[in-house]
Amino acid sequence: MFYNNAVCDIYIGKSAGAKLLQDIRNAKRNIKIVSPYLSPSLIKELIFLHNKGIKISLITSDEIEDFYGYDKNINKLIVQKRHTDEKAKQSRDSLISLSGTLLFAIIGLAVILVPVIFLLKEWKFAYGFILVIILFFVRDFIVRQIKSKRIYHYTYKQLFPFKVFISPNNGNSFNKTFIHSKIYVVDDEIAYMGSLNFTAKGIKDNHETRIRTADPNAVAGIVEEVNKIFFNSNLAERDLQFWGSQLYPEPIN
Incomplete structure (x- = not known):
């Protein structure tokens, strides 16, 4: 656009972002x-405002600052929901019950065989340990089945609407356009533009340029331009x- x-x-x-943060808050x-x-x-500022009922729309890239640090960005905005497969859970619970029964049988049989063999000198009962070994391997197989049984699957949703466009720098996009703009609009009444990224250094420390208009x-x-990028950019996006699934652990049971 041109205006x-x-x-x-x-x-x-x-400190080019001091006034910006004031208007955002x-x-x-x-x-x-x-x-x-x-x-x-x-x-965290945006999450706080979202929780107050302010409608947030965010456009960013997959080169997000600090994404691989200890305090991550996007996983604060992506909510994991765990779903339980009830039939699989019932099947697993049955296997757990069977595993417990077999363990009791193994221990019980061993407890009976040992005194019979060594105290009563009935050596022929030593063949009973063959059954103990068979039960042990059967139970081991069942335990492995329990560990590999998938009970949970996961879906993800956005805390508030945002777009994460794939950077051409990552080499995995046919698109050659990098969303490098820095635009902030508050209540559709105040707009900021300039070199200012939504980062702590950009807000406070860096030498930045910015304009503010309420025209x-x-x-x-x-x-209109921001909405066009958000809804009709046709740029490659990160699949939510x-x-x-890359951000969160997904235990299967």
């Missing part, structure tokens, strides 16, 4: 953010279900 003669404030320097209805990089502390026509055009 001319917009009324705006210009800021250049450090004072949002009454909705926030739209486009930033290829994110910091966990700022994701109604300019903001309307910016909102696959990514969730």
Whole structure:
């Protein structure tokens, strides 16, 4: 898009995000953010606002800052839901019960055979240990069946609407467009643009440029452009279900 003669404030320097954060925290209805990089502390700000009822829309990339650190970003926004296969669970419970019965039988039979053989000198009963060994291997097979029985499967949903576009830098996308824009819209009334990523360094430490405008026509055009990226970009996205499976452990039972 191109818009001319917009009324705006210009800021250049450090702490370029101070006013931005103030406006975001004072949002009454909705926030739209486009930033290829994110910091966990700022994701927490969005989650806090989401829990207050503010509608959040986020556009980012799969080169998210700190994604592989200890405090991750996207798994705060992807909610794992575990589903139980009741028939498989019943089958597993039956196997567990059978395993317990076999263990009791193995121990009980051994307890009987040992005194009979060594105290009564009835050596022929030693053949009974063949049955003990057979029961042991049968139980071992059942235990392995129990461990491999899949009881749970998982699905994932977004905490609030967001898009994670695949970066061409990762070499796994036919798309050559990298969403490098930094755009922030608060209540569809205030818009920010510039070099400012939604990161702790970008907000506080880096020397950044940003403009702020409340010009109604300019903001309307910016909102339209953000919506176009969100809903009609035709860019390759990260699959939510696959990514969730990479972020979270998925024990089968």
